[in-house]
Amino acid sequence: MNSDLQKLTEYVRSRPDAVWTTAEHLAAQTGIHRQLADRFLQASSRLYNTHASTSPRRLLPSEAPQRKPWFDHLFREPSAFLLVSSAILLGILLASDLFAAIGILSRSPLRFLKLLTWMGVLSLQIACIFWRGMLRYSWIGALLFGAVIALGSSISFSPLGWDWDGLFLGVLVLVLYIPLAITAAMAGGYRKVREESLELDRLSRQEMLARLLSVRDRLKSITSETPESRVDTDKWWQVLPSKSVNRFSLMAGMVSTLLIMVVARILEPSGALLTGPNIPNESNLFASIMLIPAGILGVTLQVGLGFISRNPIRAIWTWCYYVAGILAALLIPIGTLCIYHFKSTDFVNWMFLGGTVLISALTGGIGAQIEMSAKSKILSETDDPAALTAEMLALEFRLRPQSRYVCVMVIDAVQSSVMKAHADPFEAEWTFREYQLLIAKVSGDYLGEVHSIAGDGAVVGFRSANDALRAAQATQESIVIFNQGINRLSMPFKLRIGLHSGDVEGHLDQVQYTAVIDIAAHVEKLCPVGGIAMSTRVRDELVSVATYDTGKCTDGFQVFAVAQATGFQL
Numbered sequence: 001m002n003s004d005l006q007k008l009t010e011y012v013r014s015r016p017d018a019v020w021t022t023a024e025h026l027a028a029q030t031g032i033h034r035q036l037a038d039r040f041l042q043a044s045s046r047l048y049n050t051h052a053s054t055s056p057r058r059l060l061p062s063e064a065p066q067r068k069p070w071f072d073h074l075f076r077e078p079s080a081f082l083l084v085s086s087a088i089l090l091g092i093l094l095a096s097d098l099f100a101a102i103g104i105l106s107r108s109p110l111r112f113l114k115l116l117t118w119m120g121v122l123s124l125q126i127a128c129i130f131w132r133g134m135l136r137y138s139w140i141g142a143l144l145f146g147a148v149i150a151l152g153s154s155i156s157f158s159p160l161g162w163d164w165d166g167l168f169l170g171v172l173v174l175v176l177y178i179p180l181a182i183t184a185a186m187a188g189g190y191r192k193v194r195e196e197s198l199e200l201d202r203l204s205r206q207e208m209l210a211r212l213l214s215v216r217d218r219l220k221s222i223t224s225e226t227p228e229s230r231v232d233t234d235k236w237w238q239v240l241p242s243k244s245v246n247r248f249s250l251m252a253g254m255v256s257t258l259l260i261m262v263v264a265r266i267l268e269p270s271g272a273l274l275t276g277p278n279i280p281n282e283s284n285l286f287a288s289i290m291l292i293p294a295g296i297l298g299v300t301l302q303v304g305l306g307f308i309s310r311n312p313i314r315a316i317w318t319w320c321y322y323v324a325g326i327l328a329a330l331l332i333p334i335g336t337l338c339i340y341h342f343k344s345t346d347f348v349n350w351m352f353l354g355g356t357v358l359i360s361a362l363t364g365g366i367g368a369q370i371e372m373s374a375k376s377k378i379l380s381e382t383d384d385p386a387a388l389t390a391e392m393l394a395l396e397f398r399l400r401p402q403s404r405y406v407c408v409m410v411i412d413a414v415q416s417s418v419m420k421a422h423a424d425p426f427e428a429e430w431t432f433r434e435y436q437l438l439i440a441k442v443s444g445d446y447l448g449e450v451h452s453i454a455g456d457g458a459v460v461g462f463r464s465a466n467d468a469l470r471a472a473q474a475t476q477e478s479i480v481i482f483n484q485g486i487n488r489l490s491m492p493f494k495l496r497i498g499l500h501s502g503d504v505e506g507h508l509d510q511v512q513y514t515a516v517i518d519i520a521a522h523v524e525k526l527c528p529v530g531g532i533a534m535s536t537r538v539r540d541e542l543v544s545v546a547t548y549d550t551g552k553c554t555d556g557f558q559v560f561a562v563a564q565a566t567g568f569q570l
Helices: 003-014 016-020 023-030 034-047 070-074 078-101 107-132 135-154 165-197 205-221 227-231 242-267 281-309 312-330 339-344 347-381 385-399 416-421 425-445 465-485 515-525 536-541
Strands: 155-157 160-162 403-413 449-454 457-462 495-505 532-535 547-554 557-562
Touching: 003 016, 003 023, 003 034, 003 385, 016 385, 023 034, 034 385, 078 107, 078 135, 078 155, 107 135, 107 165, 135 155, 135 165, 165 347, 205 385, 242 281, 242 312, 281 312, 281 347, 312 347, 403 425, 403 465, 403 515, 416 425, 425 449, 425 457, 425 465, 457 465, 457 515, 465 495, 465 532, 465 536, 465 557, 495 515, 495 536, 515 532, 515 547, 515 557, 532 536, 532 547, 536 557
Parallel strands: 495 532
Antiparallel strands: 155 160, 403 457, 403 495, 449 457, 532 557, 547 557
């Protein structure tokens, strides 16, 4: 393995939380190439964007993956699909006009055909953009669709000529298409990121092991190309530090505002607008109109700046710096759009403009995350060393058992077989099901994690010994009420409850056998009927609870019982 990759692997193995740091910090700590660290973190953000490390893992392989839907093949090449569908739409629009001109179609069916074609192609294109979930296709689709509508509405065969109103219709359709397509791209991108982040969750442990070994083999086979030679192909904006993005945003806000102010000054050379806050109404109207290009320029810049920031939170910071640049430029008394106009213009207009630019920045930031997620997946599939290293470490992290503390409560109903033997089978079944529901409810009230609950007993894990004891006491109290009002059997339920604590590798519901459960079960067997028993370890954690020594031991632990248990006593 390359020396840089070796340094990176050793560092992240010893500090798993390094996947949440910045590329600058990771490069400084490991001494690796800055761009290599950036690519590694990009891939990690997709692989670790889930709580998979604490989710249940199956032991057997999962079923074969389902076949991809037909539209996945249709949208395989989004750019080609958008281009072909737009060309088909243009052909249908021109053909329908031609048929109307030569008398094959009347005007009414023509309008219906155009509307139907518009809606059909628009729906398919939006579906394509959603399915691929990348913002670039929303802009491509908008430009193609708007151009097709403009051409299809401008070209006339009856009479033969050109209708300039069609261009206005094309621009209007373009403006309406963009937010719809961007929304679809963001929703689809979120769906893809979510599905890909849960991809490893759907694998069994055996499948994850096979995937880990495959990734390791692919890493070993990379010998002809170093990681540095690959990462150097990144665009400059893909590795731009956050401080540089903020400075760039500040300058963009100042320069764009100054440019608009200069244009306004050229269009209003009299300088009447520099006399102070008493700006004439007609000039105020002129200055308000100048906000339109300012808004368009601001939206375009903020989408780009948000995209360069590569993160929604960082995109908000770029917006703040951009606004600071605007305010700094407005202090210069050049023309109409100066600080006097800022003071005199309706505050709602500025809020609307600022809110629009903020949404644009967030759109760019979210779009960048979607693009990076898609790119990291492609890099992994093309044997990029940084992406493969990130996947290898993520798989190792998921496969490596994660130790955590748990206090186990084991419950057993005494002489349950005798209770069932002398009862109607339907009444026994109903009563024991109600008993199981009672245990589950009481355990849930104290944040218990049920490992197993069936028949006459249950195994429940708790985050603290205090929660386990309170749940045990509540269970013994509840069983008294259960015997009085719900139990339909002739014999009452008499419970023994045992408690033991320790560390478990993984979640309690992932293990079949562990010492903590076994010892808790042994403690329960030594518990007085109707009582609560605990090991020495639990007793030491509950110093304020009155207990007494039962004189019995199991697995190297003394067994203590709660002095005042409230269950059914023999």
